[in-house]
Amino acid sequence: MQSWSFKEGFGLDNLVKTDEVMPEVGPRDVLLEMHAASLNYRDLVVMQGGHGRSVAPPLVPLSDGVGKIVATGRQVADFAVGDRVCPAFYQHWYGGAPPANLEKGRLGGPLDGVLATHRVFAAETLVRIPEYLSDAEAAALPCAGVTAWSALNEPTSLRSGETVLVQGTGGVALMALQLAKAMGARVIMTTSTPAKAKQLRELGADDVIDRSKVSNWHHLVQEMTEGRGVDRVLELGGATTLNTSVKSVKTGGTVLLIGNVTGNVAELFLPLLLSRRITLHAVSVGSQETFRSLCKVLQFHRIRPVIGKLFDFDDALLAFGTLESGEVFGKVCVSCQPDRNK
Known part of the structure:
Protein backbone atom coordinates (compact mmCIF):
# COMPACT_ATOMS: atom_id res chain seq x y z
CA MET A 1 0.00 0.00 0.00
CA GLN A 2 0.97 3.66 -0.35
CA SER A 3 0.18 6.79 1.60
CA TRP A 4 1.00 10.48 1.64
CA SER A 5 2.31 11.68 4.97
CA PHE A 6 3.87 14.69 6.65
CA LYS A 7 7.04 12.98 7.82
CA GLU A 8 9.56 15.46 9.22
CA GLY A 9 7.29 18.47 9.61
CA PHE A 10 4.42 20.35 8.02
CA GLY A 11 4.36 22.19 4.70
CA LEU A 12 4.10 20.71 1.20
CA ASP A 13 7.85 20.14 1.09
CA ASN A 14 7.40 17.61 3.89
CA LEU A 15 4.39 15.81 2.37
CA VAL A 16 5.84 12.67 0.82
CA LYS A 17 4.48 9.48 -0.72
CA THR A 18 5.76 6.26 0.82
CA ASP A 19 5.33 2.51 0.46
CA GLU A 20 4.08 0.79 3.59
CA VAL A 21 3.19 -2.67 4.83
CA MET A 22 -0.49 -3.53 4.52
CA PRO A 23 -2.07 -2.97 7.98
CA GLU A 24 -3.45 -5.87 9.96
CA VAL A 25 -7.18 -6.17 10.57
CA GLY A 26 -8.29 -6.61 14.18
CA PRO A 27 -11.39 -8.60 15.20
CA ARG A 28 -13.68 -5.50 15.13
CA ASP A 29 -11.95 -3.73 12.23
CA VAL A 30 -12.34 -3.54 8.48
CA LEU A 31 -9.75 -2.92 5.80
CA LEU A 32 -10.77 -0.25 3.29
CA GLU A 33 -9.41 0.06 -0.21
CA MET A 34 -9.66 3.83 -0.38
CA HIS A 35 -11.18 5.08 -3.64
CA ALA A 36 -11.22 8.87 -3.23
CA ALA A 37 -10.47 11.64 -0.75
CA SER A 38 -11.51 15.29 -0.69
CA LEU A 39 -9.84 18.38 0.70
CA ASN A 40 -11.29 20.94 3.11
CA TYR A 41 -9.97 24.34 4.16
CA ARG A 42 -9.04 22.69 7.47
CA ASP A 43 -6.52 20.54 5.59
CA LEU A 44 -4.68 23.68 4.50
CA VAL A 45 -4.49 24.79 8.14
CA VAL A 46 -3.07 21.39 9.08
CA MET A 47 -0.60 21.55 6.20
CA GLN A 48 0.59 24.95 7.45
CA GLY A 49 1.05 23.62 11.00
CA GLY A 50 -1.72 25.83 12.34
CA HIS A 51 -3.79 23.30 14.28
CA GLY A 52 -1.89 23.40 17.56
CA ARG A 53 0.38 20.98 19.38
CA SER A 54 -2.08 18.10 19.36
CA VAL A 55 -1.74 17.77 15.56
CA ALA A 56 1.84 16.75 14.85
CA PRO A 57 3.82 14.77 12.28
CA PRO A 58 4.13 12.06 11.27
CA LEU A 59 0.58 12.41 9.97
CA VAL A 60 -1.47 11.13 7.02
CA PRO A 61 -3.64 14.12 6.00
CA LEU A 62 -7.28 14.55 4.93
CA SER A 63 -10.35 13.61 6.92
CA ASP A 64 -12.80 12.95 4.09
CA GLY A 65 -12.74 9.82 1.99
CA VAL A 66 -14.64 6.83 0.69
CA GLY A 67 -13.56 3.25 0.17
CA LYS A 68 -14.63 -0.33 -0.44
CA ILE A 69 -14.33 -2.94 2.28
CA VAL A 70 -11.87 -5.65 1.21
CA ALA A 71 -11.49 -7.52 4.54
CA THR A 72 -13.36 -7.72 7.83
CA GLY A 73 -12.48 -8.87 11.33
CA ARG A 74 -14.15 -11.96 12.71
CA GLN A 75 -16.43 -9.97 15.06
CA VAL A 76 -17.74 -7.59 12.39
CA ALA A 77 -21.41 -8.27 11.69
CA ASP A 78 -22.81 -5.04 10.24
CA PHE A 79 -20.56 -4.79 7.18
CA ALA A 80 -19.38 -7.15 4.45
CA VAL A 81 -16.64 -7.26 1.84
CA GLY A 82 -17.70 -5.07 -1.08
CA ASP A 83 -19.62 -2.48 0.96
CA ARG A 84 -18.78 1.12 0.07
CA VAL A 85 -18.44 3.32 3.16
CA CYS A 86 -17.04 6.58 4.50
CA PRO A 87 -15.08 6.83 7.76
CA ALA A 88 -16.72 9.41 10.03
CA PHE A 89 -14.84 12.66 10.66
CA TYR A 90 -15.14 12.17 14.43
CA GLN A 91 -14.18 8.60 15.10
CA HIS A 92 -15.62 8.63 18.64
CA TRP A 93 -18.78 10.78 18.35
CA TYR A 94 -21.54 8.30 17.65
CA GLY A 95 -24.59 10.45 18.47
CA GLY A 96 -26.13 12.77 21.04
CA ALA A 97 -24.00 15.38 22.78
CA PRO A 98 -20.34 15.64 21.71
CA PRO A 99 -17.78 13.88 23.92
CA ALA A 100 -15.63 16.02 26.23
CA ASN A 101 -12.48 15.07 24.31
CA LEU A 102 -14.06 15.94 20.95
CA GLU A 103 -10.92 17.22 19.22
CA LYS A 104 -8.98 14.02 19.90
CA GLY A 105 -11.17 11.96 17.57
CA ARG A 106 -10.69 13.90 14.32
CA LEU A 107 -9.32 12.24 11.21
CA GLY A 108 -6.58 14.12 9.39
CA GLY A 109 -5.20 15.45 12.67
CA PRO A 110 -4.59 14.35 15.33
CA LEU A 111 -5.58 10.92 13.94
CA ASP A 112 -4.13 9.74 10.63
CA GLY A 113 -6.38 10.62 7.71
CA VAL A 114 -7.38 8.98 4.45
CA LEU A 115 -4.84 10.04 1.81
CA ALA A 116 -3.73 6.45 1.31
CA THR A 117 -4.53 3.48 -0.87
CA HIS A 118 -5.67 1.43 2.14
CA ARG A 119 -6.68 2.15 5.74
CA VAL A 120 -7.95 0.09 8.67
CA PHE A 121 -10.90 1.45 10.68
CA ALA A 122 -13.04 0.18 13.51
CA ALA A 123 -16.31 -0.98 11.95
CA GLU A 124 -18.31 1.18 14.35
CA THR A 125 -16.83 4.34 12.85
CA LEU A 126 -18.09 3.74 9.29
CA VAL A 127 -21.16 5.05 7.47
CA ARG A 128 -22.74 3.55 4.35
CA ILE A 129 -23.25 6.11 1.60
CA PRO A 130 -25.86 6.33 -1.20
CA GLU A 131 -24.95 4.12 -4.13
CA TYR A 132 -25.84 6.71 -6.80
CA LEU A 133 -22.96 8.95 -5.73
CA SER A 134 -19.60 8.73 -7.47
CA ASP A 135 -16.52 8.09 -5.37
CA ALA A 136 -15.52 11.76 -5.48
CA GLU A 137 -19.03 12.87 -4.52
CA ALA A 138 -19.15 10.43 -1.62
CA ALA A 139 -15.72 11.58 -0.45
CA ALA A 140 -17.10 15.11 -0.06
CA LEU A 141 -19.53 14.12 2.70
CA PRO A 142 -17.82 13.36 6.07
CA CYS A 143 -16.74 16.90 6.93
CA ALA A 144 -18.23 19.39 4.44
CA GLY A 145 -21.53 17.57 3.93
CA VAL A 146 -22.16 16.83 7.60
CA THR A 147 -21.17 20.38 8.59
CA ALA A 148 -23.68 21.86 6.15
CA TRP A 149 -26.44 19.55 7.39
CA SER A 150 -25.64 20.35 11.02
CA ALA A 151 -25.72 24.09 10.31
CA LEU A 152 -29.22 23.77 8.87
CA ASN A 153 -30.49 21.76 11.84
CA GLU A 154 -28.82 23.37 14.87
CA VAL A 283 -20.97 24.12 14.44
CA SER A 284 -18.23 21.49 14.47
CA VAL A 285 -19.09 18.92 11.78
CA GLY A 286 -21.37 16.43 13.57
CA SER A 287 -21.82 12.91 14.86
CA GLN A 288 -22.08 9.64 12.98
CA GLU A 289 -25.82 9.73 13.67
CA THR A 290 -25.96 13.11 11.91
CA PHE A 291 -23.97 11.68 9.00
CA ARG A 292 -26.49 8.87 8.55
CA SER A 293 -29.34 11.39 8.65
CA LEU A 294 -27.62 13.40 5.92
CA CYS A 295 -27.29 10.31 3.73
CA LYS A 296 -31.04 9.66 3.97
CA VAL A 297 -31.81 13.21 2.86
CA LEU A 298 -29.33 13.03 -0.02
CA GLN A 299 -30.83 9.73 -1.15
CA PHE A 300 -34.40 11.09 -1.06
CA HIS A 301 -33.60 14.26 -3.00
CA ARG A 302 -30.83 12.76 -5.16
CA ILE A 303 -28.49 15.61 -4.25
CA ARG A 304 -24.95 15.44 -5.57
CA PRO A 305 -22.01 17.36 -4.07
CA VAL A 306 -20.36 19.69 -6.57
CA ILE A 307 -16.94 18.39 -7.64
CA GLY A 308 -14.57 20.99 -9.04
CA LYS A 309 -11.50 18.91 -9.86
CA LEU A 310 -10.28 15.35 -9.34
CA PHE A 311 -6.54 14.69 -9.17
CA ASP A 312 -4.66 11.43 -9.58
CA PHE A 313 -3.08 9.97 -6.44
CA ASP A 314 0.42 10.85 -7.63
CA ASP A 315 -0.65 14.49 -8.05
CA ALA A 316 -1.90 15.00 -4.50
CA LEU A 317 0.47 17.93 -3.96
CA LEU A 318 -1.23 19.80 -6.80
CA ALA A 319 -4.59 19.33 -5.09
CA PHE A 320 -3.43 21.33 -2.06
CA GLY A 321 -2.24 24.17 -4.26
CA THR A 322 -5.47 24.19 -6.23
CA LEU A 323 -7.60 24.43 -3.09
CA GLU A 324 -5.37 27.20 -1.74
CA SER A 325 -5.80 29.22 -4.95
CA GLY A 326 -9.57 29.38 -4.45
CA GLU A 327 -10.11 29.24 -8.20
CA VAL A 328 -12.08 26.00 -8.41
CA PHE A 329 -15.86 26.01 -7.98
CA GLY A 330 -16.66 22.86 -6.00
CA LYS A 331 -14.71 20.25 -4.10
CA VAL A 332 -11.07 19.41 -4.84
CA CYS A 333 -10.63 15.64 -4.69
CA VAL A 334 -7.92 13.01 -5.09
CA SER A 335 -8.27 9.48 -6.44
CA CYS A 336 -6.71 7.10 -3.90
CA GLN A 337 -5.94 4.34 -6.38
CA PRO A 338 -2.95 5.34 -8.55
CA ASP A 339 -4.34 3.91 -11.80
CA ARG A 340 -8.06 4.37 -11.14
CA ASN A 341 -8.58 7.38 -13.44
CA LYS A 342 -6.39 6.16 -16.29
Whole structure:
Protein backbone atom coordinates (compact mmCIF):
# COMPACT_ATOMS: atom_id res chain seq x y z
CA MET A 1 0.00 0.00 0.00
CA GLN A 2 0.97 3.66 -0.35
CA SER A 3 0.18 6.79 1.60
CA TRP A 4 1.00 10.48 1.64
CA SER A 5 2.31 11.68 4.97
CA PHE A 6 3.87 14.69 6.65
CA LYS A 7 7.04 12.98 7.82
CA GLU A 8 9.56 15.46 9.22
CA GLY A 9 7.29 18.47 9.61
CA PHE A 10 4.42 20.35 8.02
CA GLY A 11 4.36 22.19 4.70
CA LEU A 12 4.10 20.71 1.20
CA ASP A 13 7.85 20.14 1.09
CA ASN A 14 7.40 17.61 3.89
CA LEU A 15 4.39 15.81 2.37
CA VAL A 16 5.84 12.67 0.82
CA LYS A 17 4.48 9.48 -0.72
CA THR A 18 5.76 6.26 0.82
CA ASP A 19 5.33 2.51 0.46
CA GLU A 20 4.08 0.79 3.59
CA VAL A 21 3.19 -2.67 4.83
CA MET A 22 -0.49 -3.53 4.52
CA PRO A 23 -2.07 -2.97 7.98
CA GLU A 24 -3.45 -5.87 9.96
CA VAL A 25 -7.18 -6.17 10.57
CA GLY A 26 -8.29 -6.61 14.18
CA PRO A 27 -11.39 -8.60 15.20
CA ARG A 28 -13.68 -5.50 15.13
CA ASP A 29 -11.95 -3.73 12.23
CA VAL A 30 -12.34 -3.54 8.48
CA LEU A 31 -9.75 -2.92 5.80
CA LEU A 32 -10.77 -0.25 3.29
CA GLU A 33 -9.41 0.06 -0.21
CA MET A 34 -9.66 3.83 -0.38
CA HIS A 35 -11.18 5.08 -3.64
CA ALA A 36 -11.22 8.87 -3.23
CA ALA A 37 -10.47 11.64 -0.75
CA SER A 38 -11.51 15.29 -0.69
CA LEU A 39 -9.84 18.38 0.70
CA ASN A 40 -11.29 20.94 3.11
CA TYR A 41 -9.97 24.34 4.16
CA ARG A 42 -9.04 22.69 7.47
CA ASP A 43 -6.52 20.54 5.59
CA LEU A 44 -4.68 23.68 4.50
CA VAL A 45 -4.49 24.79 8.14
CA VAL A 46 -3.07 21.39 9.08
CA MET A 47 -0.60 21.55 6.20
CA GLN A 48 0.59 24.95 7.45
CA GLY A 49 1.05 23.62 11.00
CA GLY A 50 -1.72 25.83 12.34
CA HIS A 51 -3.79 23.30 14.28
CA GLY A 52 -1.89 23.40 17.56
CA ARG A 53 0.38 20.98 19.38
CA SER A 54 -2.08 18.10 19.36
CA VAL A 55 -1.74 17.77 15.56
CA ALA A 56 1.84 16.75 14.85
CA PRO A 57 3.82 14.77 12.28
CA PRO A 58 4.13 12.06 11.27
CA LEU A 59 0.58 12.41 9.97
CA VAL A 60 -1.47 11.13 7.02
CA PRO A 61 -3.64 14.12 6.00
CA LEU A 62 -7.28 14.55 4.93
CA SER A 63 -10.35 13.61 6.92
CA ASP A 64 -12.80 12.95 4.09
CA GLY A 65 -12.74 9.82 1.99
CA VAL A 66 -14.64 6.83 0.69
CA GLY A 67 -13.56 3.25 0.17
CA LYS A 68 -14.63 -0.33 -0.44
CA ILE A 69 -14.33 -2.94 2.28
CA VAL A 70 -11.87 -5.65 1.21
CA ALA A 71 -11.49 -7.52 4.54
CA THR A 72 -13.36 -7.72 7.83
CA GLY A 73 -12.48 -8.87 11.33
CA ARG A 74 -14.15 -11.96 12.71
CA GLN A 75 -16.43 -9.97 15.06
CA VAL A 76 -17.74 -7.59 12.39
CA ALA A 77 -21.41 -8.27 11.69
CA ASP A 78 -22.81 -5.04 10.24
CA PHE A 79 -20.56 -4.79 7.18
CA ALA A 80 -19.38 -7.15 4.45
CA VAL A 81 -16.64 -7.26 1.84
CA GLY A 82 -17.70 -5.07 -1.08
CA ASP A 83 -19.62 -2.48 0.96
CA ARG A 84 -18.78 1.12 0.07
CA VAL A 85 -18.44 3.32 3.16
CA CYS A 86 -17.04 6.58 4.50
CA PRO A 87 -15.08 6.83 7.76
CA ALA A 88 -16.72 9.41 10.03
CA PHE A 89 -14.84 12.66 10.66
CA TYR A 90 -15.14 12.17 14.43
CA GLN A 91 -14.18 8.60 15.10
CA HIS A 92 -15.62 8.63 18.64
CA TRP A 93 -18.78 10.78 18.35
CA TYR A 94 -21.54 8.30 17.65
CA GLY A 95 -24.59 10.45 18.47
CA GLY A 96 -26.13 12.77 21.04
CA ALA A 97 -24.00 15.38 22.78
CA PRO A 98 -20.34 15.64 21.71
CA PRO A 99 -17.78 13.88 23.92
CA ALA A 100 -15.63 16.02 26.23
CA ASN A 101 -12.48 15.07 24.31
CA LEU A 102 -14.06 15.94 20.95
CA GLU A 103 -10.92 17.22 19.22
CA LYS A 104 -8.98 14.02 19.90
CA GLY A 105 -11.17 11.96 17.57
CA ARG A 106 -10.69 13.90 14.32
CA LEU A 107 -9.32 12.24 11.21
CA GLY A 108 -6.58 14.12 9.39
CA GLY A 109 -5.20 15.45 12.67
CA PRO A 110 -4.59 14.35 15.33
CA LEU A 111 -5.58 10.92 13.94
CA ASP A 112 -4.13 9.74 10.63
CA GLY A 113 -6.38 10.62 7.71
CA VAL A 114 -7.38 8.98 4.45
CA LEU A 115 -4.84 10.04 1.81
CA ALA A 116 -3.73 6.45 1.31
CA THR A 117 -4.53 3.48 -0.87
CA HIS A 118 -5.67 1.43 2.14
CA ARG A 119 -6.68 2.15 5.74
CA VAL A 120 -7.95 0.09 8.67
CA PHE A 121 -10.90 1.45 10.68
CA ALA A 122 -13.04 0.18 13.51
CA ALA A 123 -16.31 -0.98 11.95
CA GLU A 124 -18.31 1.18 14.35
CA THR A 125 -16.83 4.34 12.85
CA LEU A 126 -18.09 3.74 9.29
CA VAL A 127 -21.16 5.05 7.47
CA ARG A 128 -22.74 3.55 4.35
CA ILE A 129 -23.25 6.11 1.60
CA PRO A 130 -25.86 6.33 -1.20
CA GLU A 131 -24.95 4.12 -4.13
CA TYR A 132 -25.84 6.71 -6.80
CA LEU A 133 -22.96 8.95 -5.73
CA SER A 134 -19.60 8.73 -7.47
CA ASP A 135 -16.52 8.09 -5.37
CA ALA A 136 -15.52 11.76 -5.48
CA GLU A 137 -19.03 12.87 -4.52
CA ALA A 138 -19.15 10.43 -1.62
CA ALA A 139 -15.72 11.58 -0.45
CA ALA A 140 -17.10 15.11 -0.06
CA LEU A 141 -19.53 14.12 2.70
CA PRO A 142 -17.82 13.36 6.07
CA CYS A 143 -16.74 16.90 6.93
CA ALA A 144 -18.23 19.39 4.44
CA GLY A 145 -21.53 17.57 3.93
CA VAL A 146 -22.16 16.83 7.60
CA THR A 147 -21.17 20.38 8.59
CA ALA A 148 -23.68 21.86 6.15
CA TRP A 149 -26.44 19.55 7.39
CA SER A 150 -25.64 20.35 11.02
CA ALA A 151 -25.72 24.09 10.31
CA LEU A 152 -29.22 23.77 8.87
CA ASN A 153 -30.49 21.76 11.84
CA GLU A 154 -28.82 23.37 14.87
CA PRO A 155 -29.90 24.63 17.32
CA THR A 156 -33.26 24.18 15.55
CA SER A 157 -34.07 22.94 12.05
CA LEU A 158 -34.48 25.31 9.13
CA ARG A 159 -38.13 25.47 8.11
CA SER A 160 -39.76 25.79 4.71
CA GLY A 161 -40.25 29.44 3.80
CA GLU A 162 -37.38 30.72 5.92
CA THR A 163 -34.43 32.60 4.44
CA VAL A 164 -30.82 31.57 4.95
CA LEU A 165 -27.66 33.45 3.99
CA VAL A 166 -24.64 31.31 3.06
CA GLN A 167 -21.16 32.72 2.53
CA GLY A 168 -18.82 31.63 -0.24
CA THR A 169 -18.53 28.76 -2.71
CA GLY A 170 -16.63 26.14 -0.71
CA GLY A 171 -17.78 22.59 -0.10
CA VAL A 172 -19.88 23.46 2.97
CA ALA A 173 -21.50 26.44 1.24
CA LEU A 174 -22.46 24.57 -1.93
CA MET A 175 -23.86 21.61 -0.02
CA ALA A 176 -25.79 23.97 2.29
CA LEU A 177 -27.30 25.68 -0.76
CA GLN A 178 -28.59 22.41 -2.18
CA LEU A 179 -29.86 21.10 1.16
CA ALA A 180 -31.58 24.37 2.09
CA LYS A 181 -33.39 24.49 -1.25
CA ALA A 182 -34.52 20.90 -0.73
CA MET A 183 -35.89 21.99 2.67
CA GLY A 184 -37.98 24.69 1.01
CA ALA A 185 -35.94 27.71 2.08
CA ARG A 186 -34.98 30.86 0.23
CA VAL A 187 -31.19 31.03 -0.12
CA ILE A 188 -29.03 34.13 -0.46
CA MET A 189 -25.38 33.45 -1.31
CA THR A 190 -22.31 35.67 -1.22
CA THR A 191 -19.31 35.27 -3.50
CA SER A 192 -16.36 37.23 -4.84
CA THR A 193 -16.55 36.95 -8.65
CA PRO A 194 -19.23 37.38 -11.35
CA ALA A 195 -18.39 33.91 -12.75
CA LYS A 196 -19.06 32.21 -9.41
CA ALA A 197 -22.21 34.29 -8.95
CA LYS A 198 -23.51 32.89 -12.24
CA GLN A 199 -22.68 29.34 -11.17
CA LEU A 200 -24.47 29.81 -7.84
CA ARG A 201 -27.63 30.96 -9.61
CA GLU A 202 -27.45 27.94 -11.91
CA LEU A 203 -27.17 25.72 -8.81
CA GLY A 204 -30.39 27.18 -7.40
CA ALA A 205 -29.50 30.27 -5.35
CA ASP A 206 -32.43 32.69 -5.17
CA ASP A 207 -30.19 35.75 -4.76
CA VAL A 208 -26.44 36.23 -5.02
CA ILE A 209 -24.35 39.09 -3.64
CA ASP A 210 -21.07 39.69 -5.46
CA ARG A 211 -18.79 41.09 -2.74
CA SER A 212 -16.35 42.36 -5.37
CA LYS A 213 -18.97 44.92 -6.41
CA VAL A 214 -20.39 46.02 -3.06
CA SER A 215 -19.06 46.70 0.42
CA ASN A 216 -21.26 46.61 3.53
CA TRP A 217 -23.31 43.91 1.84
CA HIS A 218 -25.63 43.63 4.82
CA HIS A 219 -27.49 46.61 3.34
CA LEU A 220 -28.32 44.48 0.30
CA VAL A 221 -29.47 41.65 2.54
CA GLN A 222 -31.82 44.01 4.35
CA GLU A 223 -33.20 45.24 1.01
CA MET A 224 -33.71 41.67 -0.22
CA THR A 225 -35.65 40.81 2.94
CA GLU A 226 -37.65 44.09 3.11
CA GLY A 227 -35.75 45.20 6.19
CA ARG A 228 -36.41 42.05 8.18
CA GLY A 229 -33.10 40.23 7.85
CA VAL A 230 -32.48 36.54 7.25
CA ASP A 231 -33.49 33.78 9.65
CA ARG A 232 -29.99 32.34 9.87
CA VAL A 233 -26.51 33.00 8.51
CA LEU A 234 -23.96 30.30 7.81
CA GLU A 235 -20.87 32.27 8.87
CA LEU A 236 -17.92 30.74 7.02
CA GLY A 237 -15.67 33.78 6.80
CA GLY A 238 -14.56 34.51 10.34
CA ALA A 239 -13.14 37.68 11.81
CA THR A 240 -13.82 40.13 8.97
CA THR A 241 -17.33 38.95 8.10
CA LEU A 242 -18.86 38.20 11.51
CA ASN A 243 -20.14 41.72 12.22
CA THR A 244 -21.71 41.91 8.76
CA SER A 245 -23.40 38.57 9.39
CA VAL A 246 -24.83 39.87 12.67
CA LYS A 247 -26.19 42.93 10.84
CA SER A 248 -27.76 40.66 8.20
CA VAL A 249 -29.74 38.39 10.54
CA LYS A 250 -33.23 39.19 11.82
CA THR A 251 -34.13 40.01 15.41
CA GLY A 252 -34.16 36.66 17.18
CA GLY A 253 -32.18 35.03 14.37
CA THR A 254 -29.16 32.74 14.47
CA VAL A 255 -25.60 33.08 13.21
CA LEU A 256 -23.95 29.68 12.76
CA LEU A 257 -20.20 29.95 13.37
CA ILE A 258 -18.46 27.51 11.04
CA GLY A 259 -15.25 28.89 9.55
CA ASN A 260 -12.47 31.34 10.26
CA VAL A 261 -10.73 31.76 6.91
CA THR A 262 -10.36 35.55 7.41
CA GLY A 263 -8.92 35.40 10.91
CA ASN A 264 -9.27 33.97 14.40
CA VAL A 265 -9.97 37.10 16.46
CA ALA A 266 -13.10 39.19 15.90
CA GLU A 267 -14.53 42.27 17.60
CA LEU A 268 -18.29 42.33 18.09
CA PHE A 269 -20.47 45.34 18.82
CA LEU A 270 -22.40 43.73 21.65
CA PRO A 271 -25.54 45.92 21.51
CA LEU A 272 -26.27 44.43 18.08
CA LEU A 273 -26.49 41.03 19.76
CA LEU A 274 -28.02 41.94 23.09
CA SER A 275 -30.74 44.28 21.92
CA ARG A 276 -31.85 41.98 19.08
CA ARG A 277 -31.55 38.63 20.89
CA ILE A 278 -29.18 37.16 18.32
CA THR A 279 -27.98 33.59 18.88
CA LEU A 280 -24.38 32.67 18.05
CA HIS A 281 -24.08 28.91 17.65
CA ALA A 282 -20.85 27.09 16.82
CA VAL A 283 -20.97 24.12 14.44
CA SER A 284 -18.23 21.49 14.47
CA VAL A 285 -19.09 18.92 11.78
CA GLY A 286 -21.37 16.43 13.57
CA SER A 287 -21.82 12.91 14.86
CA GLN A 288 -22.08 9.64 12.98
CA GLU A 289 -25.82 9.73 13.67
CA THR A 290 -25.96 13.11 11.91
CA PHE A 291 -23.97 11.68 9.00
CA ARG A 292 -26.49 8.87 8.55
CA SER A 293 -29.34 11.39 8.65
CA LEU A 294 -27.62 13.40 5.92
CA CYS A 295 -27.29 10.31 3.73
CA LYS A 296 -31.04 9.66 3.97
CA VAL A 297 -31.81 13.21 2.86
CA LEU A 298 -29.33 13.03 -0.02
CA GLN A 299 -30.83 9.73 -1.15
CA PHE A 300 -34.40 11.09 -1.06
CA HIS A 301 -33.60 14.26 -3.00
CA ARG A 302 -30.83 12.76 -5.16
CA ILE A 303 -28.49 15.61 -4.25
CA ARG A 304 -24.95 15.44 -5.57
CA PRO A 305 -22.01 17.36 -4.07
CA VAL A 306 -20.36 19.69 -6.57
CA ILE A 307 -16.94 18.39 -7.64
CA GLY A 308 -14.57 20.99 -9.04
CA LYS A 309 -11.50 18.91 -9.86
CA LEU A 310 -10.28 15.35 -9.34
CA PHE A 311 -6.54 14.69 -9.17
CA ASP A 312 -4.66 11.43 -9.58
CA PHE A 313 -3.08 9.97 -6.44
CA ASP A 314 0.42 10.85 -7.63
CA ASP A 315 -0.65 14.49 -8.05
CA ALA A 316 -1.90 15.00 -4.50
CA LEU A 317 0.47 17.93 -3.96
CA LEU A 318 -1.23 19.80 -6.80
CA ALA A 319 -4.59 19.33 -5.09
CA PHE A 320 -3.43 21.33 -2.06
CA GLY A 321 -2.24 24.17 -4.26
CA THR A 322 -5.47 24.19 -6.23
CA LEU A 323 -7.60 24.43 -3.09
CA GLU A 324 -5.37 27.20 -1.74
CA SER A 325 -5.80 29.22 -4.95
CA GLY A 326 -9.57 29.38 -4.45
CA GLU A 327 -10.11 29.24 -8.20
CA VAL A 328 -12.08 26.00 -8.41
CA PHE A 329 -15.86 26.01 -7.98
CA GLY A 330 -16.66 22.86 -6.00
CA LYS A 331 -14.71 20.25 -4.10
CA VAL A 332 -11.07 19.41 -4.84
CA CYS A 333 -10.63 15.64 -4.69
CA VAL A 334 -7.92 13.01 -5.09
CA SER A 335 -8.27 9.48 -6.44
CA CYS A 336 -6.71 7.10 -3.90
CA GLN A 337 -5.94 4.34 -6.38
CA PRO A 338 -2.95 5.34 -8.55
CA ASP A 339 -4.34 3.91 -11.80
CA ARG A 340 -8.06 4.37 -11.14
CA ASN A 341 -8.58 7.38 -13.44
CA LYS A 342 -6.39 6.16 -16.29
